[in-house]
Amino acid sequence: MYHNAVLLNDCIEGLKIKPEGSYADVTFGGGGHSAAILEKLSPEGKLYAFDQDADALRNLPGDKRLVLIRKNFSSLQQSLSELNALPLNGILADLGVSSHQFDTPERGFSTRFDGPLDMRMDQQNPMSAAAVLNTYAEKDLKKIFSVYGEINNAGKLAKIISTERKLKAITTIAELKEVMEGCVTRGKENQYYAKVFQALRIEVNGELDALMDLLRQSEQVLRPGGRLVVIAYHSLEDRLVKNYLRSGKFEGDAEQDFYGNRIVPFEAITRKPIVPSEEEIENNNRARSAKLRIGEKKR
Numbered sequence: 277m278y279h280n281a282v283l284l285n286d287c288i289e290g291l292k293i294k295p296e297g298s299y300a301d302v303t304f305g306g307g308g309h310s311a312a313i314l315e316k317l318s319p320e321g322k323l324y325a326f327d328q329d330a331d332a333l334r335n336l337p338g339d340k341r342l343v344l345i346r347k348n349f350s351s352l353q354q355s356l357s358e359l360n361a362l363p364l365n366g367i368l369a370d371l372g373v374s375s376h377q378f379d380t381p382e383r384g385f386s387t388r389f390d391g392p393l394d395m396r397m398d399q400q401n402p403m404s405a406a407a408v409l410n411t412y413a414e415k416d417l418k419k420i421f422s423v424y425g426e427i428n429n430a431g432k433l434a435k436i437i438s439t440e441r442k443l444k445a446i447t448t449i450a451e452l453k454e455v456m457e458g459c460v461t462r463g464k465e466n467q468y469y470a471k472v473f474q475a476l477r478i479e480v481n482g483e484l485d486a487l488m489d490l491l492r493q494s495e496q497v498l499r500p501g502g503r504l505v506v507i508a509y510h511s512l513e514d515r516l517v518k519n520y521l522r523s524g525k526f527e528g529d530a531e532q533d534f535y536g537n538r539i540v541p542f543e544a545i546t547r548k549p550i551v552p553s554e555e556e557i558e559n560n561n562r563a564r565s566a567k568l569r570i571g572e573k574k575r
Contacts, residue, residue, distance in 0.1 A: 280560040281308025282507055283568050286550050287368055288312050290505040290570040296320040297365030300356070300497075302349035302490065303327065305374040307335035313368070314339055324361055326352065328398035329377070348398065350489040353497050363499040369490060372509040373397075373477070385477065387469040390450040395477045405476040406447045414438040424484075424512065425475030433459045433472070474510060487513060491520045495541040500575040504542065507568050514549065514567045521571040542571035 281287070287309055291299065295318035301310045304325035313323055314337065323342045326349045336344060345355050349369065356362050377385050377397075384394035384405060393406040412420070414434045421430035433456065440446065440455045453469065460468045478484060494504045504521070508514040516526050521544040523530035530538040549567035557564045 280562070281306070281312065282370060282560065282563045282566050283550060283552055283556070284308065284312055286568055287370075287505050287507070288316065290545070290550075290568070291366040291368060291503050293317065294321075294365055298322040298324070298361060298363075299366045299368070300324045300326065300352065300364055301368045302352060303368075303370045304332050304335070304344065305329075305370065307332070307337065309368055309370060310342065311337060314341060317341055322361065324356060324359070324364075326355070329374075330399060331377075331380075348486055350486040350493075352490060353493040356497060362497050364497050364502055365499055366503040366505065367490075367494050367498065368505045369487075370507045371483070371487065371513050372507075384449060385473070387449065387453070387466065387473055390448055393447055393449060393452060393476075395473070395480045397481045401480070403480055405480050406445070408476055408479055409437060409446050409452070410441050420479050421472065421475050423475075424478040425471040426511075427468070427471050427475065429459055478512070484512060484516065487516055488526060491516065491526075495524075495573065498573040500573055502573045503545075504571040504573070505568065506570075507566050508549075509565050509567075514569070517569050518544075518549075521569060540574065542573055545570040545572055 291313070293299065293313060293316040295316065299313055301313060301323060304310055304327035310323060310325050317323065321341055324345060325342055326345045326347060328346060328348045343359070347355055373385050377383050379386070381389035381391035382394070384392050393404060393409065395405040417434035417437060418430045421427045421433055427433060436458060437446065437455055446452055446455060456468065456472065498504065506517045508517055519526050521542050524540045524542070530540045533539055546569050549569050552563040552566055
């Protein structure tokens with residue numbers, strides 16, 4: 277396996293695994309979390325693993341209790357319904373990009389290498405980061421950089437990209453870095469690049485829409501008392517998870533019944549997110565921005 281599972285012990289504790297239960301690891305990746313879940317399951321237990329990346333196939337453990345579903349987790353309810361696998365006892369989601377994806381230059385996820393501006397989690401997806409940069413209207417690029425990357429000078433960056441691509445298509449990481457030079461504060465290049473790459477990746481993969489789909493569906497597929505365990509890596513994701521667990525909504529307050537009682541599908545087990553120890557961050561740099569939240573479906 278190539279994936280160092282982030283916050284592994286906290287995730288497994290958060291799931292409160294019943295040996296004979298049914299669980300979903302909706303971000304299988306390198307299989308680290310799945311392997312730990314399988315260790316806790318009896319022969320009667322079941323684990324449904326989702327991953328749209330073909331590279332994940334190489335990490336399958338050959339365990340009959342595990343069923344791999346080659347789809348994005350936004351298809352959770354439909355896929356499990358087709359398998360007659362509902363309801364579940366727990367769902368685990370480790371959002372973001374796996375270490376393997378970051379460390380493979382041709383996938384285009386990391387600013388550390390040169391390579392194609394790809395960033396597709398699903399290689400069948402026709403929309404790459406290069407396609408976004410070279411075909412989106414300037415105003416749409418500005419919106420993506422501003423909302424998904426939280427970039428202060430998003431308008432300036434979008435305008436420069438719009439100008440430069442008329443001369444030559446922007447297709448590699450090195451070319452994009454060169455285009456961005458006029459927007460970056462000296463000494464803060466890496467932080468700026470990371471925000472731009474985050475914005476492009478979210479757009480290419482529809483990550484926030486998929487997360488909202490997952491959170492809504494989790495309410496439908498979990499048994500009462502079932503656990504939802506989610507690791508987020510940036511504020512946009514974490515805010516969605518926090519709000520949904522607290523209020524059943526992505527924005528605003530929870531609905532109330534006739535008596536003024538809050539109508540919420542989950543009880544938030546974590547009031548504040550669980551974060552990695554300094555030791556874990558030292559051993560696995562990918563964990564540095566991880567925030568874990570846990571919810572339990574109301575009984």
